[in-house]
Amino acid sequence: MKRQIFVLGILFIALPLLGQDGRQKFASLGDFTLVSGEVIRDCRIGYRTFGQLNADKSNVILFPTWATGTTEQLQGNVGPGKLADSSKYFVILVDALANGVSSSPSNSRLQPRMQFPKITIRDMVNSQHQLLTRELGIQHVKAVMGISMGGMQTFQWIVSYPSFMDKAIPIVGSPRLAPYDLVLWKTEIDAIRKDPEWKDGNYTVNPATLQMAEFWVLIGETPQRYNQQTNRNDALKSLETDAQKPAPDAGDHLRQIEAMMSLDVSDAFGGDIEKAAAAVKAKLLVVVGTYDHVVTPGPARDFARLLGAEVLEFPSDCGHQTPACEEKTIVPRVAGFLRQ
């Protein structure tokens, strides 16, 4: 009887937290200490849950956001026939640190703008581990999956917490960035910092929105695909239109870019990527695009080889748009991989 009351008590506490309706929720982590030793004060993590957590909590999928992305945007990947099938799995979407929903330069009252400390992908993963283990009472998940920076977090998850998941599905992600990718992000940082609107981070107008729209055309998909879908008359016009759409806050973007550039899953292994791979226990399905110019596929492919993991590679002209572009192929492969 005592035990039943205890279980009921747990349910009473847990059910509101584990709501299955996809509403935006927040967990407070208090003062959250980063790998650097710095602290995010009054740290909040945004998340949404979908589907039913089963009795033995064995059907959890954790799915963190891509760079500048939010769980609101990520919802389109949840549901029957989607990457994260919430009719089978209890899906937890998490807003990565500095995405403008979780604690970020743009929303921190105690550490606004560039007073917000620099973060790493490891910090994102650690904050999510704390969210799941301490706030949601989940000590193990069926799978971690993610797209782009979500795929980077997935690679870090399997190295930082090897026993935490059965499977992992990094999609157009990377265990540490290739030289080209480092230059890409450095270019974006310089565009933000060189913009006269930047004002050392004390901007009143969001800087470099035109440049971000330009880079997205140049890098976001292959030139082949862009040229097929655009004509000469519309190219520059649509650039101006894109630049006027609401854009992610530059300070938030900067902190997430720094996080991606800092990523190296081997950093806790003295830079030895083979040792990092040896620590992994999860079974992996690695999805890459051959002509992805945002997250070039080399490092993911190399790490998959070290693990003997399955690689699903798309040599199409979709580039970094591979997840959307090849959804019809990827979704059933992911479903099959999760069922195995």
Place this chain on the structure above:
Amino acid sequence: MKRQIFVLGILFIALPLLGQDGRQKFASLGDFTLVSGEVIRDCRIGYRTFGQLNADKSNVILFPTWATGTTEQLQGNVGPGKLADSSKYFVILVDALANGVSSSPSNSRLQPRMQFPKITIRDMVNSQHQLLTRELGIQHVKAVMGISMGGMQTFQWIVSYPSFMDKAIPIVGSPRLAPYDLVLWKTEIDAIRKDPEWKDGNYTVNPATLQMAEFWVLIGETPQRYNQQTNRNDALKSLETDAQKPAPDAGDHLRQIEAMMSLDVSDAFGGDIEKAAAAVKAKLLVVVGTYDHVVTPGPARDFARLLGAEVLEFPSDCGHQTPACEEKTIVPRVAGFLRQ
């Protein structure tokens, strides 16, 4: 006898102009009227010649420069075993307008910096036509060839002056830019104009040199090739080094970028590309790189199809580096094409 003296007189005047030693020379075109109606005052065109002009002047190859390039840099493509074999042909390299050698924002005394009028690829071609016909006494050439913006000038040449050449070899060039290419150049213009050093063109420090180095990494070759040739530690360091090398003057670069963006060989045909193609008399060998991200190959390929011209396409990871990268294949193909 009178005729012999005339001929000797011509030789006397012509020989110093037609020197075969590759020295930098200049021709004065006086006030040169642009397609826009504006005028380049006191217009000078730089050029170099190599090899022997034969008696009937039937062995001339005209070879204009690429964007921001000079005839000094172009010399490496001249000589036996090179694109322009000066042991067989009389090779004329021409400095395109606004390249910093011919009349340019950086060297014009009467129209310095942004007082230098906007130019087009047609203006480059018209100035070269005037150089050859009026200054060098050449009314017809064996071939026009060029790389990148030189290839763009080549496409314009065959449409503007269809009877002037037997053959044309545009290499990684374009008859009018694809949508992607327009965005690329717009991005470079914005980087220059947004740089705080720009000061409306009255800069004392050359603006946006770091950004140009960055764009060159992102676009100048394929990510695949860059990642093969660079490691993570060197990527950002070599960017800083590149940014500190002497860079083309931003005002010159701007005027040449505008020229490339303005290019459309159909513009004298009411925008009808088929009519433009119908005007062409030259035989063409069109060289493109499938994964060229600086001058994407679509428009050159399409125009070649309209002409029934031969296309030499390289689906390698060289991108815009195809001319250097595939030199061993291209040079004999060009030699054979010129011999036909």
